[in-house]
Amino acid sequence: MQLTLNGIQKKEDWKAANIALPTYDIEKIRKNTKENPVWVHFGAGNIFRIFMGGLADTLLSAGEMQTGIACVETFDFDVIDKIYKPFDNLVLAVTLKSDGSMDKKVLGSLTEAYKASPDFPEDCKRLEEIFINPSLQMVSFTITEKGYALKDSSSAISLVCALLYKRYKANQAPLALVSMDNCSHNGEKLQKAVLDTAKEWQEKGSVKEGFLSYLSDEKRISFPWTMIDKITPRPADSVCKTLERSGVENMKPMITSKKTYIAPFVNAEAPQYLVIEDNFPNGRPPLEKAGVYLTDRDTVNKVERMKVTTCLNPLHTALAVYGCLLGYTSIADEMKDCELSKFVHEIGLTEGMPVVTDPGILSPSAFADEVINVRFPNPFMPDTPQRIATDTSQKVGIRYGETIKAYIKKYGTASKLTAIPLAIAGWCRYLIGVDDKGNPFELSPDPMLPMLTQSLRGIEIENPKSYCGQLKTILSDASIFGVDLYKAGIGEKIEEMFIEEIASPGGVRNTLKKYLNTEKSL
Template identity: 65%
Template sequence: MRMTLEGLGDREGWKRAGVALPSYDIEAARVRTVRNPAWVHFGAGNIFRMFIGGIADSLLEQNLCKTGIICAETFSFDIIDEIYKPYDNLVLAVTLRPDGSSDRRIIASLSEAVRSSPSNAAEWERMKQIFASPSLQMASFTITEKGYALTNADGGFLPYIQGDMEKGPCGATSAMGQVTALLFHRFVSGATPVALVSMDNCSRNGKKLRDSVMTMAEKWLLKGFVGRDFIEYISDEKRVSFPWSMIDKITPRPSEEIGRELESSGIENMRPFVTEKKTFIAPFVNAEGPQYLVIEDNFPNGRPPLEKAGVYMTDRDTVNSVERMKVTTCLNPLHTALAVYGCLLGYKLIADEMKDAELSELVRRIGLSEGMPVVTNPGILSPEQFVDEVINTRLPNPFVPDTPQRISCDTSQKVGIRFGETIKSYVEKYGDASKLEAIPLAIAGWCRYLLAVDDDGNSFELSPDPMADELRASLAGIVWNKPESCGDQLRKILANDKIFGIDLYEAGIAAKVESMFREELLGAGAVRATLKKHLA
């Protein structure tokens, strides 16, 4: 069986393979989507294909929507060429259950795939058509936090022709340059309202998106490429809104084992592979079952009935509270603690770490003992139930192939929100954070991880981090098995409020972190011994 529109005709074969197929008319939905686009999404990667695409698929199945999603990719164009087009934009979604079973379904809501780039005239023209359409209600994004950055080259403002006469700016070098140019095209095409919804896993994502677009537009105003009326258009939330959101679904890289299982059940060409731009991807997406998407309900041109597909629609303050609950207490700090200690102790799977007595106890104390006293309760989700599901169901799932090495990426950019916010809350509530024990242990583990030597004395490769060179330079002279080599090198890191959001010396826990770090420098097995000592 081939995963194409024609291949879906063998419904009995797919049934034997345990794969559920859509019941709606896929081709009719695609025709309607092309003619009257309602939803375009930037970022064609895995979490979009399974989670966001699954939401749209559910709405089509329930006959609550008539159109699907248009997928726009601004960077990894090889994804479109190698994963979308050969498979007629279909996705095989594999939900991994803790008992080893899986649910398999074909998602067919990704109605059109476009390489969004002004360097490709035909596809850029299609993007302009989409944004000029009055039917467009929302543009959503999963482009990672880095995708909201602007580049110096965006100042080049490569012109494009609108109609026969008008010239406008086009930032060809970044996603934000393209989005702002497309908003300008929508403005000159009738200024119809639209919502731009960041669904990226970062704090105040809607604000990040809005700030990037506004910064770009203001630069264009200074250059004379746009008028004040365009600024007023994108500044008016009744015409262009930037709803905040919180997204949560563990979606690891595709498993080669799952690819083999799918092929053994009769489905062709399911093996993962690496694209030219080094993206590890497959025709299928594997992920855990639990998923959460909370969105601020601010859509000036209307929206699909997202709540009918499990999305929480609420106000901005509640979105912010849910996001804060997740990233400061119930999931993200636990992930980071497991990531750094997993690398030090030689683990390759997060799930295996949850079988480790010390590591499972560490995350329990971070989430339940130290996080709960200062957790933000959003009201629509219970922090206690959320963290219970994380600790007892999600992280231990042995069939979710997530790795500490993946989670360790960019840790310097994460510890401020994942640990720093709880530390600040303790300072505000108790005067200092000296009551904390597990969080300082996690921070000490991160500093020990930066030495790039595991608990047996073997070197390992650090995961990518924009501050890696600076942080390692701060620790110069420290030897992994000589605690006497550690002087005051940690001060540059622990006192840096740009890393943690607070000076850890002023918070009253830096001395504790330093002491734990030195204990982890006592030689082979010292990391394990330190964990046992402080988690007894």
């Protein structure tokens, strides 16, 4: 069985392998897209293929859309040459369920695929055709936060700006530019990048003066904010073997020259959330019929805040640092640990929930419950604490600092908190780079590591007397936590927990047991 337009004609073979095929006419959809494109996407990687590609597939299957997505890659052209073209732009989407089963489906919604570079003039010509067509409603992005940096004239933003200028000169038709990258205020970041580029071009006299006004008018060019959430790990060898045993050929994952991990299939968890500010001046596909939440900007912001400060990210960070200290290499395995399982319950449900921002469209308690009981424990999601521990210094201010500030606002102090101070103490203990058995381990990359590790000099594991206030510089730094933790009423508590964690072999485990009262519950 081959993942090509010809290969999927052998429908009985795919059915026998329990792999669903598109029910719509792919060739007709491709013809429609060629003539009247509606949706183009920049960033042709894994999360786009299974998430946005899956949304479009759902709408096509229901007859709610008659066109697919034109895909554009601006960074890693191997993705187009080795994953899109040889497989006729088809995607084999594999959903990894927590019971070990898999849902497998071929998506035919990605109708065109192009390399955005002057080195590929035919591709650029087609992109110009797409952008000047008044039918185009939506340009979406998963180019990572780094993609919004204005490095040079060949950056993704410069290419998009040039295409927008073609549209401006052709008809000044309205359009929505929708960042779907997993970063705070993503629409604002995209808007700033586009407008800064256009301003520079206008100052140089490269574009007509009206272009900047066109881009600045949100009734013509909008930049909706979004919140996206779906864990999409690298393609797993185990999934590849399962597919090949089913008779599907050429499924092997590859690493491109730009270090992209990709395969003809994409594996991901089942839960997914996409919340979009409903601001589309040229109309839009009926995304809500595929499970997308369409709302206002304030609600998007609240949903993101709920996820990042209470229901997911703070729990991930706690599991990351303690997982490294306790020798874990799998988030799912950590959730089988009595202390760590109770720990994330305490951070999210007990301490975070009383001050969470409720967005109204999603239940914070239901979201957190799914994270703790379905998503994190999924043994078929290959995610590691070492990966999540990356750049923790850049995250703790949002992930813990916002709840701490909310407690201060509500109670005058954060001294009621125990699990969040324990998480911060664990991070400080992690920074020593020695696990709970006394073995050294490699710290994950973090821009503040030199300063942080310097602050902790002189501290020795199994020698609590070696602690003489080294944490004070870190815990009082409001630039890290958003607040001085001593003024918040928890600095001394964190120091006490930290001293207990360095006191003896197994000090980390013993400290968790003490503050989480797990020994009493056994």
